[in-house]
Amino acid sequence: MTAEELRESGLLELYVSGSLSAEEKREVEEHLREHPELIREVEEIETSIISLAESLSPALPALIWSSIIERIGGIRTLPKEDTSTNWGAITGWAAAILCIAGIFWMLNKNNSLRDSLQKSVTETTVLQEEKEAIQSDLAEAEEVLSIIRSKDFREVTLPGNQAVAPNAYAKVYFNKKDKKAYIDATGLPTPPKGKVYQVWSLTMEPLTPTSMGLLDNLETSPQKLYEFEELPETEAFGITLEPEGGSETPTLEQLYTLGQVQP
Numbered sequence: 001m002t003a004e005e006l007r008e009s010g011l012l013e014l015y016v017s018g019s020l021s022a023e024e025k026r027e028v029e030e031h032l033r034e035h036p037e038l039i040r041e042v043e044e045i046e047t048s049i050i051s052l053a054e055s056l057s058p059a060l061p062a063l064i065w066s067s068i069i070e071r072i073g074g075i076r077t078l079p080k081e082d083t084s085t086n087w088g089a090i091t092g093w094a095a096a097i098l099c100i101a102g103i104f105w106m107l108n109k110n111n112s113l114r115d116s117l118q119k120s121v122t123e124t125t126v127l128q129e130e131k132e133a134i135q136s137d138l139a140e141a142e143e144v145l146s147i148i149r150s151k152d153f154r155e156v157t158l159p160g161n162q163a164v165a166p167n168a169y170a171k172v173y174f175n176k177k178d179k180k181a182y183i184d185a186t187g188l189p190t191p192p193k194g195k196v197y198q199v200w201s202l203t204m205e206p207l208t209p210t211s212m213g214l215l216d217n218l219e220t221s222p223q224k225l226y227e228f229e230e231l232p233e234t235e236a237f238g239i240t241l242e243p244e245g246g247s248e249t250p251t252l253e254q255l256y257t258l259g260q261v262q263p
Contacts, residue, residue, distance in 0.1 A: 187257075
């Protein structure tokens with residue numbers, strides 16, 4: 001076989017793409033030894049295929065490039081002056097491009113799986129944290145319930161002020177001995193923006209209000225149960241709506257609930 005016949009046969013392209021059988025590979029290598037001028041063409045084909053791969057995909061690690069080069073080993077462009085359809089050469093090109101495309105597909109698939117795994121791990125961590133927070137809230141609520149249900153605590157219901165909030169209500173659980181109180185604020189409507197509920201301890205004669213504290217973040221509180229310590233002597237409890245930060249004295253026009261302690 002002459003050098004020109006070998007060029008037109010497409011065997012060079014199949015040779016560098018690794019698509020030839022062992023016997024065909026030996027035959028091509030014998031022809032290359034007979035026609036040393038064709039070795040340069042083999043090198044040019046290899047350079048062309050690598051350039052084509054680089055234009056089709058992002059840069060790859062050196063280890064992967066080495067694997068590709070070892071696999072395709074050198075693919076050449078067909079001589080431009082040859083206007084006939086060389087199906088052997090086209091087959092070599094297709095085999096090499098499919099090989100490269102397969103590697104890229106596997107890399108992309110691997111990246112997609114890694115991203116999905118990372119997303120699943122993140123979602124699992126978030127769910128675990130939410131579960132732990134809920135369990136902590138439940139444990140805290142159960143502890144508070146066991147305390148306020150004890151015989152040491154008294155319960156006072158604070159009905160809504162008919163002129164301001166007739167449907168509002170609250171409950172107070174207090175222990176005079178320990179000077180501790182819990183306010184159940186589930187019956188209070190969400191305060192307007194810039195406003196906050198303030199709890200007052202009252203003595204009646206003369207009427208003397210003492211601030212116990214604020215019901216902060218009522219709209220986001222899961223249990224709407226507030227603890228107060230250092231409870232003063234009291235004959236009644238009231239809850240008013242005040243500006244953020246609270247007031248020195250109660251705004252009686254915004255008295256939402258009021259309840260008297262029975263002797």
